[in-house]
Amino acid sequence: MINAVTSDIATIGRINAVPAILQVICETTGLRFAAVARVTENSWTACAVLDTLGFGLEAGGELDLSTTLCNEIRSSHQTIVIDKASDDALYCQHHTPRIYHFESYISVPVFRADGSFFGTICALDPKPANLKGSAIQPMMESFARLLSIQIESEENAQRTEAALQKERAMAELREQFIAVLGHDLRNPLFAITAGAELLTKRNSDPRSQTIAQHILTCGRRATQLVQDVLDFARGRLGNGIVVNIQPCPDLDSALRHVASELQRVHPQRMIRVRIGDLAGIQCERERVAQLLSNLIANAISHGAEDGPVDISADIRDEVFMLGVHNLGQPIAPQIMAQLFQPFSRPLDGAPQPGLGLGLYIANQIALAHGGRMEVVSSSEAGTLFSFRLPLGQAPLPAPAPATS
Template identity: 75%
Template sequence: MGTTIATDIATIGRINAVPAILQVICETTGMRFAAVARVTDTTWTACAVLDNLGFGLGVGGELDLSTTLCDEIRGNHHTIVIDKASEDELYHDHHTPRIYQFESYISVPVFRTDGSFFGTICALDPIPARLKQSPIQPMMESFARVLAIQIEAEENHQRTEAALSQERAIAELREQFIAVLGHDLRNPLFAMSAGAELLLRKAADDKSRGILQHILTAGRRAAQLVDDVLDFARGRLGGGILLNVQPVADLTASLTHVVSEIHGAHPSRQIQLRIGNVQGIHCDPDRIAQLLSNLVANAIHHGADDGPVEVRADTLEGVFVLGVHNLGKPIEAAVQAQLFQPFSRRGTGSPQNGLGLGLYIANQIAVAHGGRMEVLSSHEAGTLFTFRLPLQPAA
């Protein structure tokens, strides 16, 4: 049985209406065998069968086309109706009724919606039946038209599913490659940084120290990019950002360290830190620090050079709230809708550092904690990113 026939059998098998159609045909005509057949230039293949006769032909069963009347139907595209084959003017000497021992028979052609021939819907029985000049023929021809529409719909659905499955497989393979590549980059970056730190301790002149310090800075920047890529790959692979959630006695030290570190890298910028009650919060403190670092770095990069960056953290009405505010050009509404998507960049007209993953990763960290990110931006008030995390009840 060829691949195309097998595919057609599977298609008919997925159409829920087919068993009901065969049941209606048998109940209406009184015949005990009905089938949907795929007919090619050489074979008749059963795609669906209702056999109350013991005919012995199941789904996938094949007949030599020359032994059937479907060969004629395939050629002239006309329905064949026989009440009693042994007395029929056209078929009383035909070999097909003798081979398959039937008296009553009806078979209607099934065409695809593009007009090509698919096969037939047929029924037969050894007992004669009154089929001619009855509603049976128009009913079965209507079933054939319905079946053609269902075949096209099912084939379109299967093509869509196959394309979607292929795209998913490609995307997963690509992201797995990114993850493996990120892991493999860690070792040479670590070796480079460790070697530069060792040489820096032994450097005898300012020029050498400057070069080594530049190597260390570049190494740390590359390591951060690798971490961003790995977090992106984890998020896109469906596992989400990895967390180590624990009760944290006080987040003050973690938040303060982030702000101090970024201010050290940007000493000319003013960063204001206001911390309220941040005690007893269930979270991953390292990931919260990463979230804050990404938000502050974003504010430094996009905020007004002469305006302060304000960081506020507090617990308000059972919700941990962490906000980062900056002055400067507001974010357009169309851009806001894409801010937390990967590789999203705000049009500043200046060269961009990084991969555009900072806000995406911040949002993934928020979601992984069961919280959410919000953004408000206007000419008058500036831009405020806020992370909100409902506090978990004490165990």
């Protein structure tokens, strides 16, 4: 119960309207002490106080419940109004006015949204005041209803915040687990692929060769998936993918090699390459090659099967432009908004190869270089993914949202 009352005090403390409510009560009634009290079956605790009287009570302070009139309000759920306690037929002999030396007093019950009793809004003063039959009682009862709504709203907000914090902690734990798992899988996968390569070279039996080649292909595929997971973890848990930017005089050959590799894997698809003069580019060769590989794989997966995949690389106006274009259905606007988010999938739920990290990692590589990814998609022109990297100048500004 103590923890619950402490929580209630904190809740009232976060409601910005409470000080204003107490100020209005004091100014309207002329009473110099007002408070919001949490009242339980065995405790009276001040949650918020406005005291110009010198009553000596602050937020968190407690009174003996049996000495207060709030205990009676907790039982009756009725407002108590006293103009002058020493002349009041009901309260002239009551112990509470004598203990706390007040003449005028008003206290209204406060209920939670579910109807349970929370406490009171009360005010008092040693001097008499004309409270009965005035607009003061309905005003304070309106304040009590407002406070009830505010309490419910604040508690809902706190529950939402707590759930959000818990989810964030769980998400971080999952991502850390992914990072550790991906890191620990690299060594056994390396052993599998190395062993499969050795078997393909030393075993002349055609059937064994086929099995070894299958193991090698699966091992390489698993290795790439693990690498994608590690890149994802670096992007989410760290400061993004780290790149080693340096002069790259052979970038054109690296890009052609990526296209050639994917052409061998997909011999039924037409992959066309057009690469201009790339002299003067500084980047991390392997990461840009990885970016291109992810874009080509995406184009092959989602582009028209009978249409070409066109790769272009050039320098225009001191900006390195690397593009991958495919024909086919345009990207829907609702997908475009989350295109570079991890684990993104088409809305139709059709099975897709990989983890859905390719475009996310490509975007992280672009950002790590100080560049950006752009995409334009329409039914007439197809889809074009572009990596734009400024050469010898400030990073490019963020692009306007793409349209289809």
